[in-house]
Amino acid sequence: MVDDNTAVPPATLLVMGCGSVGAFLAARLQAAGAVVHCVGRGRMLNALRTHGLRATDIEAAPVELPVDSLHLHERLPSGLLPDLTLLTVKCSGTADAARALGQRLPPGSPVLSLQNGIDQAAQAREWAPRLDWLTGMVPFNVAELAPGHLHRGTTGRLAAEDAPVLQRLAPLFAHAGLPLQRHADMRPVQWGKLLLNLNNPVNALSGLPLRAELMNRGYRRILAALQREALAALAAAGIAPARMTPLPPQRLPAMLEAPDWLFRLLARRMLRIDPQARSSMADDLAQGRRTEIDELCGAVVRLGREHGVATPLNERMLSLVGHWPPPGEWPGADALHQALHASAP
Numbered sequence: 433m434v435d436d437n438t439a440v441p442p443a444t445l446l447v448m449g450c451g452s453v454g455a456f457l458a459a460r461l462q463a464a465g466a467v468v469h470c471v472g473r474g475r476m477l478n479a480l481r482t483h484g485l486r487a488t489d490i491e492a493a494p495v496e497l498p499v500d501s502l503h504l505h506e507r508l509p510s511g512l513l514p515d516l517t518l519l520t521v522k523c524s525g526t527a528d529a530a531r532a533l534g535q536r537l538p539p540g541s542p543v544l545s546l547q548n549g550i551d552q553a554a555q556a557r558e559w560a561p562r563l564d565w566l567t568g569m570v571p572f573n574v575a576e577l578a579p580g581h582l583h584r585g586t587t588g589r590l591a592a593e594d595a596p597v598l599q600r601l602a603p604l605f606a607h608a609g610l611p612l613q614r615h616a617d618m619r620p621v622q623w624g625k626l627l628l629n630l631n632n633p634v635n636a637l638s639g640l641p642l643r644a645e646l647m648n649r650g651y652r653r654i655l656a657a658l659q660r661e662a663l664a665a666l667a668a669a670g671i672a673p674a675r676m677t678p679l680p681p682q683r684l685p686a687m688l689e690a691p692d693w694l695f696r697l698l699a700r701r702m703l704r705i706d707p708q709a710r711s712s713m714a715d716d717l718a719q720g721r722r723t724e725i726d727e728l729c730g731a732v733v734r735l736g737r738e739h740g741v742a743t744p745l746n747e748r749m750l751s752l753v754g755h756w757p758p759p760g761e762w763p764g765a766d767a768l769h770q771a772l773h774a775s776a777p
């Protein structure tokens with residue numbers, strides 16, 4: 433792991449997929465001195481064109497960028513030569529975005545995938561093999577609080593695989609309040625993050641903000657059970673997931689199962705969550721978009737199958753998301769527990 437904090441280099445960046453994460457990062461990086469081009473679409477692009485870009489933070493000063501300071505595009509413009517592209521589309525958009533980047537960027541251009549899941553950079557490489565695909569990870573939550581207003585509601589440091597371009601740009605990210613932890617091998621980091629992301633479907637099906645959901649022992653027990661299956665599959669595969677919280681990954685399920693008073697004590701740092709923050713999957717369900725359940729629970733199921741470990745609850749979660757009562761009718765943690773166990777294959 434390497435950190436930098438020296439002079440900020442001049443840089444042109446491209447954000448491919450200007451949604452919650454993309455717009456938040458764009459705001460902070462532009463405020464730190466980079467020229468940032470954003471490719472987006474639909475609602476978010478209209479919001480930015482109308483209101484400008486506002487990024488607020490659980491721990492840093494807000495950034496306000498007026499409309500005329502933004503470089504917004506509906507399509508990837510030709511002739512752009514970014515020092516680095518950030519891929520921040522949902523996993524369902526990886527193929528289209530990678531194809532577009534492959535058509536417009538010069539061979540060898542570095543693209544950092546900041547998506548959840550395990551293999552988005554590898555998938556993107558299949559569509560655009562001549563680009564230099566890098567794996568990254570966003571540990572914190574970003575929510576859209578109002579049109580054009582993105583808010584980071586939890587803490588944590590960006591991580592990425594070590595590469596010369598990221599060494600050069602590390603001071604920019606540090607200056608933007610987004611220090612980059614660089615790793616020789618991102619796989620343990622991605623699996624460490626995925627263990628936490630198993631909460632995404634639980635959160636989405638709870639209908640609650642993250643903090644309220646995590647303060648409910650019933651939901652925590654469900655998350656713990658999903659994590660136990662993933663940890664068994666990881667152990668069988670010989671993968672040691674990286675530590676993303678003060679506790680080692682193997683001890684997370686027991687902590688989650690603790691009574692509320694003890695959990696509150698043990699998870700003090702984990703619970704530094706803005707009361708409004710929700711998982712990115714809750715946003716997907718709310719907006720009727722395809723979720724990333726296959727990239728999360730599906731990845732656990734596939735790993736389990738490869739190594740002979742049963743993962744029935746993750747498998748059941750794959751089909752429950754999408755077949756759960758609509759928002760406003762969520763039946764609570766006990767019903768979710770029963771639904772997961774009743775017909776676990």
Ligand SMILES: NC(=O)C1=CN([C@@H]2O[C@H](COP(=O)(O)OP(=O)(O)OC[C@H]3O[C@@H](n4cnc5c(N)ncnc54)[C@H](OP(=O)(O)O)[C@@H]3O)[C@@H](O)[C@H]2O)C=CC1
Pocket residue numbers: 448449450451452453454471472473474475476506520521522523525528529532546547548570571572573574575711712715724
């Ligand atoms: N939100 C969060 O707190 C976190 C998210 N992540 C991960 O980061 C990734 C991005 O998440 P998030 O920012 O929430 O996602 P969003 O859906 O908010 O943002 C993605 C944006 O990209 C747009 N888009 C998709 N394809 C294209 C394209 N080809 N050209 C232009 N724009 C495109 C989408 O438009 P449209 O909506 O029309 O499809 C959307 O506005 C996901 O993998 C997520 O799991 C990781 C950590 C935290």
Ligand SMILES: CC(C)(CO)C(=O)C(=O)O
Pocket residue numbers: 548570571572573574586628629632642710711712713
């Ligand atoms: C930050 C976290 C774990 C929860 O918000 C996330 O990755 C997501 O929402 O997708």
